[in-house]
Amino acid sequence: MGYHVINITNGVLQHDYVELSYIDFITKDSIIYQGESHWKPFKVSESKQYKQFSEGWYRAGIQAQEVFKEQAMSNGLILEELNQDQKSFKLYTKNAKKPANVIQKMKNLKEQKLKNLDQQVEDLMYWDDASKPYVPKVRKVEKPILLKPKSVKLDFGVTDEHRADYKEQDTPVTTAKPTTTASETKPAETKKEKPKQPERIFPASPNVYHFHPIAFVNQMRMMFGKETGECYCNRDLTIEEFKNIFTRLRKSEKYNLEILNASNCSIPSSDKTFERLTEEFNRTAKKYGINQCIQKIHFLSQIYWESDRFKTGLEYESGNHYNPEGGHSKSKQNGNTQFGDGPKYKGRGFMQLTWRNSQMKYLKYAAKNTDGALKEKTDAQLELRSNNYEKYISDDLIYAMDSAGWFWSNYKKIVFTKKSSKQKYADIYGKSLNEVALKVDTYQNLISIFVNGGGNGKEERTKYYNILKRIFRYDSKCINNNYSQSNIIDEDSSTPWVNIAKMEIGVEEIYGTDYNDPRILEYHETAGYTKSLMGREITDDYIESKKILDPWCGSFVYWCYLKSGIVKEDLNSTGYNSFSWENWGTAPDKFEPCYGALAVCTYSHVAFVVGKKGDKIVLLGGNQTGGDKSTNGMVCYSAIDKSKIKAYRYPKNYKISDINYDLEEISTDAKGDNHSSSR
Secondary structure: OEEEEEEOOOOOOEEEEEOOOOOOOOOOOEEEEOOOOOOOOOHHHOOOOOOHHOOOOHHHHHHHHHHHHHHHHHHHOOOOOOOOOOHHHHHHHHHHOOOOHHHHHHHHHHHHHHOHHHHHHHOOOOHHHHOOOOOOOOOOOOOOOOOOOOOOOOOOOHHHHHHOOOOOOOOOOOOOOOOOOOOOOOOOOOOOOOOOOOOOOOOOOOOOOOOOHHHOOOOOOOOOOOOOOOOOOOOOHHHHHHHHHHHHHHHOOOOOOOOOOOOOOOHHHHOOOOHHHHHHHHHHHHHHHHHHHHHHHHHHHHHHHHHOOOOEEEEEOOOOOOOOOOOOOHHHHOOOOOOOHHHOOOOEEOEEOOOOOHHHHHHHHHHHHOOOOOOOOOOOHHHHHOEEEEHHHHHHHHHHHHHHHHHHHOOOOOOOOOOHHHHOOOOOOOOEHHHHHOOOOOHHHHHHHHHHOOOOHHHHHHHHHHHHHHHOOOOOOOOOOOOOHHHOOOOOOOEEEEEEEEOOOOOOOOOOOOOOOOHEEEEEEHHHOOOOHHOOOOOOOOOOHHHHEEOOOHHHHHHHHOOOOOHHHHHOOOOOOOHHHHOEEOOOOOOOOOOEEEEEEEEEEEEEEEEEEEEEEEEEEEEOOOOOOOEEEEOEEEEEHHEEEEEEEOOOOOOOOEEEEOOOOOOOOOOOOOOOOOO
């Protein structure tokens, strides 16, 4: 649907023809009509029919429809302009066909919609130009030019009407050459003046517009996924990051660090490297929209278990029970109709894709959508059993990882046959596993069931999921986690060291001296707990049997204080020693737990007071454990008895009036409460 729109800006009449999805510049003063004889022009503000076009909520809805259309098309669906009533939509989807001409029509429409995207992004980056030294442009004109603001669809609330309020002050430069005389052989040298940048004029509108700088930066990270940061959203994992993830998962069960080393793994040796594994993971994540931290966490927890911790791409069992008469009730239903189909089409790839029907669907998809040995293979070639193309899913790293992404985002949907289940899971019914992953913890077990088809490895998958959340530091760093500490910290707090500590939640030691968490080593280094002091290498461990005793709670609080702006001279010079904090700084005016105070505990431990849990005091600190969270020391919340605190301390010159004894009730987010004082 299209409309003719007339706007009058700065006394100049501007006419445009727009589709409904591009109505951003329509204002209440615009005149709108469809251009046919039986239509009359209406002023937007005076027409109930068009008034909503200037409302933000309506525009957001229209833009959401466009996003839906683009996503649908990218997944091979065919959409046309539909009536917005439910009955028409159901009728259309029931009778919809997919002729080649319609598919080509939609592809052409998509190309048309996206062809100006690069220019739109370039226009959006106007702040880059604003920060550069001003150099006047030479224009080959005789008259001043009135610069017309460019129309930018992605405007972040800034419309063309707003931009029109800005005026560029340019001095026109002509191409006419200066006249000279015969006596003028050499012009006098003059000192070149630095061009003066035009003054930026604020909009003439009396309205004032505000935006939150942190929210703005986060939005930029979302839009331009190549931007990197401490969060893992919308960017590739580095090789070191992937190796760290793998190492921590393996160390959590005390396995060795060899990859794809199972005896049945036929992936070439050249691909059995962290470089190649990282490359294919990043390729798959981009291709299948596994973009946000929580989606990567869910996906990794599943393929890590399905591939037996990245040891193989092929199921260990013989597969005989998948034969037509092998004992599995759904063998024939899933395409295993011939003897030998069981072993042939047993679990393959990092998501253990099983059955002939499922593998054939993927192979046909891969032949058209993946670069590799299967590219452009015909359906007939792929279906011929003697060609053995299914082996590529398990024996080729490209397809082992890609098939997992296809299963995760394209193939497996949340569907039920029971009406009660459909009602119970109405909010996710029909969605892909990748979409359901955005629900964070809510459906973690359900995802495992849909991946495996049962309860196999349910506890392990949950364990890996929780470990990965800590490795990704999802609760403290993710820009898309509305409840992360980075989004809820109190920037005006009188105890900024607590904010620093919250941002470190999830940092965790790794069992064993051969691999140590670099962040914990940084805590030690900052606090002066070094090799030169101890005469040996420093670790993140406390292993009594090996006489390796490197507790890091004191080093952690020292690091937090220093990062919050307290100068070294005002800190405890032996802060790595927890008991040495007992007489540091100043004490509160009464011996009671108070927010932000450093609690010095009787069992050689220090941490910050942040709340209460029943009759216990909740501490935030390093080298703690929190019930079922981890058996290793980490930065987390932990609740202890008040009687186990021997001193409360604040930095020197801290205002007594700022002390808060009214502690909030908070959860340690654990089934049990525990602490670790000297791990």
